[in-house]
Amino acid sequence: MKKALVAAIVLLWIAVMPFPLGAQRRGAGGSAVTFAVFVSDPSGAPIPGVKIVLTGAAERTTRTEGGRAVFEGLPTGAYRFRFDRDGFVPLERELTGRGGAPIDVKVTLTPAPPAPEPPPAPVAPPPPPTPHVDAKLVVLDMPAFIERNYVGKTAGKVTPMGCSTGGAATLVQINEPLAEHTHADADEFIYVIAGQGSAKLAGRQEPLGPAVFMMIPRGMPHALVATKKPLVLISTRAGDTCAPQARGL
Numbered sequence: 001m002k003k004a005l006v007a008a009i010v011l012l013w014i015a016v017m018p019f020p021l022g023a024q025r026r027g028a029g030g031s032a033v034t035f036a037v038f039v040s041d042p043s044g045a046p047i048p049g050v051k052i053v054l055t056g057a058a059e060r061t062t063r064t065e066g067g068r069a070v071f072e073g074l075p076t077g078a079y080r081f082r083f084d085r086d087g088f089v090p091l092e093r094e095l096t097g098r099g100g101a102p103i104d105v106k107v108t109l110t111p112a113p114p115a116p117e118p119p120p121a122p123v124a125p126p127p128p129p130t131p132h133v134d135a136k137l138v139v140l141d142m143p144a145f146i147e148r149n150y151v152g153k154t155a156g157k158v159t160p161m162g163c164s165t166g167g168a169a170t171l172v173q174i175n176e177p178l179a180e181h182t183h184a185d186a187d188e189f190i191y192v193i194a195g196q197g198s199a200k201l202a203g204r205q206e207p208l209g210p211a212v213f214m215m216i217p218r219g220m221p222h223a224l225v226a227t228k229k230p231l232v233l234i235s236t237r238a239g240d241t242c243a244p245q246a247r248g249l
Helices: 002-016 021-029 142-148
Strands: 033-040 051-056 060-063 068-074 077-084 091-097 103-108 156-164 167-174 178-181 187-201 204-208 213-216 222-238
Touching (some): 033 051, 060 068, 091 103, 142 167, 142 187
Antiparallel strands (some): 033 068, 051 060, 187 204, 187 213, 187 222
């Protein structure tokens, strides 16, 4: 009789229970997760239009309205939030969501620093000043000019004829060989008037005589030799400074 009474009580208890105790515990732990998000600037003012990407146990994307957004009905688990808004530094945050009361997520976004100004455009240096030369018209009777400035028996003679901004012209008379030399900043134009000789340049030798013209580019080493003396020629240096003076070729 006692055993039957105990069995009846147990059956009655099972009948009135809505679901097992274990199910009750699992249900309590498995409630949906809610995140209540508020995004503000450093002054506390809400920031609208912030894009929020939620990844983890579930994935959601939304934007704040008045700085607020809500994620509901999420499963329990770990989540990563990413907050993006033009003009602010992106921010990420990790949280673990568990069922029960809504979880407040308060975020402060830092304004992005202003973009650096582009460097100023390079300023081209001003062109070098053009030297002022008081050039004058020069007209020479060459036979008379040579006679007045004749080299005689000296080794050689260089006589200025005229100059301007673009270069200078000289009368050159050679008895002795003119050693190899180079004009770094001027092209040289030679016209032979009298005598015989040769020019050694660029590994070659060129004969010189009356009415021979030669152009020697700047930077090219050259030497002159007279065989029928004197070797008389006009030398014009294009690009040379206008400073008439007796000097070698």
